[in-house]
Amino acid sequence: MTENKIVIVGLGVGGFSALLAAKKTSPDANITIIERRNYDMFSPCGLPFVIEGIIPDLENLKHKVPTESMGVLKLLEHELRSIDTDKKSVQVVDLTTGTEKGIEFDNLILAIGSEPFIPPIPGARELLGHGVYTISYPEDTGTIINAAKGKKHAAVMGAGPIGLEVAVALKAVGMDVIVVEMLDWAFPKALDKDMASAVSKTLKTLGIRSLMGKAVEKVIGEDHIQSVVVDGETLDVDLLVAASGVRANLSFVQDAGIEVGRFGITTDMGMMTSVKGVFAVGDCVEVTNPLSHRPWSSQLANSGYRQGAVGGTNAAGGYATYDGSFTTFVSVVGDLEVAATGFNSYFAALYGFDVVSGKAKGKTKPDWYPGGKDISVKVLVDSITGKLLGAQAVGTGAAARINVVAAALKGGLTVYDLAEVELAYCPAVSETYDVLTKACDFAVRKMNK
Amino acid sequence: MTENKIVIVGLGVGGFSALLAAKKTSPDANITIIERRNYDMFSPCGLPFVIEGIIPDLENLKHKVPTESMGVLKLLEHELRSIDTDKKSVQVVDLTTGTEKGIEFDNLILAIGSEPFIPPIPGARELLGHGVYTISYPEDTGTIINAAKGKKHAAVMGAGPIGLEVAVALKAVGMDVIVVEMLDWAFPKALDKDMASAVSKTLKTLGIRSLMGKAVEKVIGEDHIQSVVVDGETLDVDLLVAASGVRANLSFVQDAGIEVGRFGITTDMGMMTSVKGVFAVGDCVEVTNPLSHRPWSSQLANSGYRQGAVGGTNAAGGYATYDGSFTTFVSVVGDLEVAATGFNSYFAALYGFDVVSGKAKGKTKPDWYPGGKDISVKVLVDSITGKLLGAQAVGTGAAARINVVAAALKGGLTVYDLAEVELAYCPAVSETYDVLTKACDFAVRKMNK
Numbered sequence: 005m006t007e008n009k010i011v012i013v014g015l016g017v018g019g020f021s022a023l024l025a026a027k028k029t030s031p032d033a034n035i036t037i038i039e040r041r042n043y044d045m046f047s048p049c050g051l052p053f054v055i056e057g058i059i060p061d062l063e064n065l066k067h068k069v070p071t072e073s074m075g076v077l078k079l080l081e082h083e084l085r086s087i088d089t090d091k092k093s094v095q096v097v098d099l100t101t102g103t104e105k106g107i108e109f110d111n112l113i114l115a116i117g118s119e120p121f122i123p124p125i126p127g128a129r130e131l132l133g134h135g136v137y138t139i140s141y142p143e144d145t146g147t148i149i150n151a152a153k154g155k156k157h158a159a160v161m162g163a164g165p166i167g168l169e170v171a172v173a174l175k176a177v178g179m180d181v182i183v184v185e186m187l188d189w190a191f192p193k194a195l196d197k198d199m200a201s202a203v204s205k206t207l208k209t210l211g212i213r214s215l216m217g218k219a220v221e222k223v224i225g226e227d228h229i230q231s232v233v234v235d236g237e238t239l240d241v242d243l244l245v246a247a248s249g250v251r252a253n254l255s256f257v258q259d260a261g262i263e264v265g266r267f268g269i270t271t272d273m274g275m276m277t278s279v280k281g282v283f284a285v286g287d288c289v290e291v292t293n294p295l296s297h298r299p300w301s302s303q304l305a306n307s308g309y310r311q312g313a314v315g316g317t318n319a320a321g322g323y324a325t326y327d328g329s330f331t332t333f334v335s336v337v338g339d340l341e342v343a344a345t346g347f348n349s350y351f352a353a354l355y356g357f358d359v360v361s362g363k364a365k366g367k368t369k370p371d372w373y374p375g376g377k378d379i380s381v382k383v384l385v386d387s388i389t390g391k392l393l394g395a396q397a398v399g400t401g402a403a404a405r406i407n408v409v410a411a412a413l414k415g416g417l418t419v420y421d422l423a424e425v426e427l428a429y430c431p432a433v434s435e436t437y438d439v440l441t442k443a444c445d446f447a448v449r450k451m452n453k
Numbered sequence: 454m455t456e457n458k459i460v461i462v463g464l465g466v467g468g469f470s471a472l473l474a475a476k477k478t479s480p481d482a483n484i485t486i487i488e489r490r491n492y493d494m495f496s497p498c499g500l501p502f503v504i505e506g507i508i509p510d511l512e513n514l515k516h517k518v519p520t521e522s523m524g525v526l527k528l529l530e531h532e533l534r535s536i537d538t539d540k541k542s543v544q545v546v547d548l549t550t551g552t553e554k555g556i557e558f559d560n561l562i563l564a565i566g567s568e569p570f571i572p573p574i575p576g577a578r579e580l581l582g583h584g585v586y587t588i589s590y591p592e593d594t595g596t597i598i599n600a601a602k603g604k605k606h607a608a609v610m611g612a613g614p615i616g617l618e619v620a621v622a623l624k625a626v627g628m629d630v631i632v633v634e635m636l637d638w639a640f641p642k643a644l645d646k647d648m649a650s651a652v653s654k655t656l657k658t659l660g661i662r663s664l665m666g667k668a669v670e671k672v673i674g675e676d677h678i679q680s681v682v683v684d685g686e687t688l689d690v691d692l693l694v695a696a697s698g699v700r701a702n703l704s705f706v707q708d709a710g711i712e713v714g715r716f717g718i719t720t721d722m723g724m725m726t727s728v729k730g731v732f733a734v735g736d737c738v739e740v741t742n743p744l745s746h747r748p749w750s751s752q753l754a755n756s757g758y759r760q761g762a763v764g765g766t767n768a769a770g771g772y773a774t775y776d777g778s779f780t781t782f783v784s785v786v787g788d789l790e791v792a793a794t795g796f797n798s799y800f801a802a803l804y805g806f807d808v809v810s811g812k813a814k815g816k817t818k819p820d821w822y823p824g825g826k827d828i829s830v831k832v833l834v835d836s837i838t839g840k841l842l843g844a845q846a847v848g849t850g851a852a853a854r855i856n857v858v859a860a861a862l863k864g865g866l867t868v869y870d871l872a873e874v875e876l877a878y879c880p881a882v883s884e885t886y887d888v889l890t891k892a893c894d895f896a897v898r899k900m901n902k
Contacts, residue, residue: 017885050821050880058881064821165879305885306875327873334877343877372499372513403877404853411857414874415864424776425863426755428783428792428852430614431499432507436466436754 008033010319011094011109013084015039016048017305018286019115020069021312022319026113027074029320036077036107038084038096044069046142049305052169054145055152056176062142084116087260089279111281111319114257114269115312118250118287118303123161127223128246135229136244139170148245149177155242156180159232161220163190165335167247168203171212172338179243181212184234188217193351194333194344195396198363199382202398206340220244250303252288265290267301273325275315283319285311292328294413295347295393296355302329330394332410334403343406346394346413349384358387362419362447366439368401373431381405381443383419390418390451395443405440419447457482459768460543460558462533464488465497466754467735468564469518470761471768475562476523478769485526485556487533487545493518495591498754501618503594504601505625511591533565536709538728560730560768563706563718564761567699567736567752572610576672577695584678585693588619597694598626604691605629608681610669612639614784616696617652620661621787628692630661633683637666642800643782643793644845647812648831651847655789669693699752701737714739716750722774724764732768734760741777743862744796744842745804751778779843781859783852792855795843795862798833807836811868811896815888817850822880830854830892832868839867839900844892854889868896 010026010033012019019037026033045067053059071078081099088095093108120138122128128136137148148170152158156179160171163185175181185192189200190207207214215234222233223244231240254264263270263278267290275283286308293300307329317324334343352359361384369376379399385392395409412422423444429436459475459482461468468486475482494516502508520527530548537544542557569587571577577585586597597619601607605628609620612634624630634641638649639656656663664683671682672693680689703713712719712727716739724732735757742749756778766773783792801808810833818825828848834841844858861871872893878885 047819047821047880047885049878049885050819053822053880058823059821304875304878306878309885310873310875329875332875332877334879334882336879336881341882345877370496370499372496372508373502374507401853403879403882404850404856407853407857407874407876408860410876411860411866411871411874412864414870415861415866417860417864421863422860424759425856425860426753426759426778426781427856427859428781428794429498429753429755430783430785430852431496431502432785433783433790433852436496436498436758 008321009108009110010035010113011038011107012036012113012115013038013094014115014117014286015045015069016115016117016286016308017045018308018312019113020045021309022113022115022285022316023069023076025313025316026320027076029317029322033320037071037079038082038094039078039080040083040099042081048140051139051142051145052166052173055148055170056173062145065142084256086256087112087262087282089260089262089282092281109281111283113315113319114277114282114284114288115286116252116288118252120246121249121251122246123248125220125223127225128220131223131225131229134227135225135242136223136246138246139166140250148243151243152177152179157239157241158182158243158245159184159220159239159241160245160247162247162249163214163216164193164247164249165191165333167245168337169335170245170247172210174245175210175212182239183207183212183214184218184220185214185216186219190214190216191335191342191344194331194348195342196349196382199380199396199398202340202380203337203342206337210338250287254288265299267291267299273327274318275311275326276318283315285315294328294330298355300329300331302331304329304331304333306332330410330413332406334406340398341400341402342398343402344394344396345406345410346392347384348394348396352384352393357393359384359393360387360447360450361385362443362445362450364439364442364446366435366442368434370431370435377401379405379439381439383409383422383443383447385419385447385451387451390420392417392419392422408440419444419451423448457770458557458559459484459562460487460556461485461562461564462487462543463564463566463735464494464518465564465566465735465757466494467757467761468562469494470758471562471564471734471765472518472525474762474765475769476525478766478771482769486520486528487531487543488527488529489532489548491530497589500588500591500594501615501622504597504619505622511594514591533705535705536561536711536731538709538711538731541730558730560732562764562768563726563731563733563737564735565701565737567701569695570698570700571695572697574669574672576674577669580672580674580678583676584674584691585672585695587695588615589699597692600692601626601628606688606690607631607692607694608633608669608688608690609694609696611696611698612663612665613642613696613698614640614782616694617786618784619694619696620656621659624659624661631688632656632661632663633667633669634663634665635668639663639665640784640791640793643780643797644791645798645831648829648845648847651789651829652786652791655786659787699736703737714748716740716748722776723767724760724775725767732764734764743777743779747804749778749780751780753778753780753782755781779859779862781855783855789847790849790851791847792851793843793845794855794859795841796833797843797845801833801842806842808833808842809836809896809899810834811892811894811899813888813891813895815884815891817883819880819884826850828854828888830888832858832871832892832896834868834896834900836900839869841866841868841871857889868893868900872897
């Protein structure tokens with residue numbers, strides 16, 4: 005029996021999940037993990053809540069993976085330098101000593117994650133670390149917390165989940181916060197403008213100024229940031245957090261002759277790249293959008309977890325497939341829960357769908373039962389077939405509704421089907437006629453016209 | 454144009470929904486509503502919470518239906534006496550005067566609901582109203598609240614949603630409470646024994662004694678209840694609430710030659726009975742179980758609402774179908790949320806399925822984020838195809854998970870599909886690897902063996 009040498013590069017959620025799956029599929033596989041950091045896993049989605057003080061200790065976000073008891077070799081503080089796909093080996097450098105070494109593999113799993121993207125704005129990259137920060141690693145929270153101390157004016161670039169969660173956190177620790185988003189509304193990739201208005205309202209209530217449809221044009225400062233120019237207006241800031249999305253650094257992947265698409269490393273349904281025996285999972289890969297059947301980006305932990313399980317299983321000689329991602333997500337802006345799945349109206353139209361939507365506002369509980377909270381849901385459907393294309397929800401229980409739609413999308417259900425799904429009712433928990441069902445019924449009514 | 458005379462008997466959730474749908478489908482239809490009560494709708498699922506004091510005023514549960522502005526004739530305090538399907542007329546009695554009259558119809562919608570079922574236990578029916586009570590109407594809560602005043606010992610027959618919610622309510626107002634359930638565990642029609650153990654634990658914590666797998670054999674008392682005999686043991690009680698399920702009184706329906714099945718009035722997919730132009734919706738009907746394709750009972754408000762919409766649409770000349778019910782439900786036992794959909798193991802086996810299950814315990818949030826609550830999920834799948842058969846959940850967010858499974862059941866998804874559904878993740882709201890996904894993965898692992 006030949007031993008299966010598996011090398012996993014990166015111990016994020018994708019790498020971790022790949023490790024578990026590989027070990028389960030082939031307990032005897034010889035697994036080596038390469039990780040640049042000097043600690044095991046951490047939970048990036050928790051970072052804003054460390055700044056806010058909800059998570060009291062940064063160390064809580066770090067998780068030890070019991071690699072020793074698993075019989076897995078873990079090389080921390082080792083960085084991937086190059087991949088030789090012919091010789092089936094990777095070159096890694098020990099960051100503590102600077103020495104390089106080659107490690108051979110039968111199967112390689114690239115779970116190299118992504119890096120924050122800083123837009124090419126004059127001054128932004130130059131002042132990185134000097135008032136301009138990204139938030140991607142546990143250490144970043146300490147840096148930002150320190151930078152915020154005794155300072156008043158913060159700006160955040162990007163009104164996606166991380167940007168808004170950081171904005172709320174900085175406000176919570178006492179700063180004046182401005183959010184700048186190039187697109188016209190909050191969560192522009194996931195929400196429609198009408199649904200995003202609840203987010204704007206919440207930001208306003210929290211006292212966070214939001215500048216939507218406006219760009220940071222310039223970052224000014226010598227040794228340290230002093231101000232930013234937004235839409236011609238100069239705003240004094242002590243601190244700018246860039247939350248303009250993430251991108252993987254794929255130059256050495258391309259150098260190795262591994263195919264890279266518009267959104268990341270391309271893979272087949274088994275998460276194998278264009279090179280046999282080389283797999284890729286997590287933030288660094290391009291996924292298929294099951295609605296458009298076209299390439300798509302899904303840099304989410306839940307996607308990374310499933311991809312890792314598939315890649316790890318296959319690398320270990322098992323069989324599993326990944327069907328693509330509807331990019332189902334949830335975020336919180338203060339107390340406002342925001343969730344979405346599938347396409348929003350912009351992307352649905354971009355991919356050629358003629359959209360009919362249904363939207364409903366309601367409460368989580370009947371009005372005669374105490375404690376009900378506001379919740380709004382919008383569903384988008386194809387005007388010809390009634391097939392679900394996506395949904396958005398804001399308010400308490402947003403994720404709960406969106407997860408139902410995620411299952412419906414997975415099954416290729418129509419809005420007629422989803423309207424017929426009888427959702428669990430008890431006045432202490434829910435409404436008889438849930439806002440999701442109502443939104444579906446409204447869409448059905450428009451379809452029937 | 455001939456006018457469509459629609460008569461709706463019963464203004465519960467089914468009748469109400471039928472009314473809305475009929476009105477929407479045919480604004481000019483001539484609609485008459487017959488309702489026995491002297492007020493419009495009410496919310497039966499809220500009744501236990503009135504006893505508990507969570508809903509301060511009984512009147513909050515009553516809802517006025519704006520029939521006048523809708524141009525609908527509403528005859529309150531009128532009771533159906535007989536149906537003449539040949540002459541297409543119903544005979545109703547005015548309960549205030551005792552006078553009878555006939556009302557002609559083109560289409561009739563029977564939404565006559567159900568009555569609490571009192572098992573044929575010696576003494577139980579005899580002492581009804583004298584220490585033995587049912588809970589079905591708003592008035593019943595007042596009766597029970599009064600009966601509880603200054604008294605100490607209560608017993609509840611039946612450990613379904615209503616029985617347990619009433620037990621918790623009576624405990625909350627200071628009584629000692631014993632729950633007696635003939636079957637071996639709580640929610641026996643919906644949960645498996647292992648999942649019901651969380652309910653037993655909660656009852657114990659609340660100080661409610663539960664006697665499972667035991668029957669009330671006798672109710673003792675002359676003018677008023679004094680004790681009950683359970684499994685040979687005599688227990689002093691001041692108050693016994695019978696929550697042993699509900700049954701519709703269908704004798705006059707059968708007398709009219711309308712077909713009645715084991716679980717209620719039989720209908721086609723359009724909710725039409727065996728008699729053309731006569732529809733039936735809500736608690737009084739037999740539904741199809743989409744898993745067994747066999748008759749089934751679904752006396753739930755969410756089912757009644759959908760059935761009403763279908764029956765009302767068709768009675769008004771539109772077209773709609775009802776696909777059957779997975780009996781998706783949620784209840785609360787104190788702070789414990791309990792939800793289920795589809796078959797439990799007992800019914801799955803009864804209908805010939807060989808079941809594989811997956812079960813997982815977890816938290817609603819990551820362990821490093823404050824405020825996570827316990828949640829357990831069990832999924833049941835067909836061992837050959839992997840097709841989902843049902844799911845059960847106990848703990849915070851139980852309904853949220855069960856609703857996802859309800860959508861999956863509707864789409865005929867397999868556990869392989871459901872395991873792949875990426876559920877929304879944000880540490881403030883959920884886990885990366887949700888307990889539902891975990892339960893599915895466990896089932897998949899067993900399938901692959």
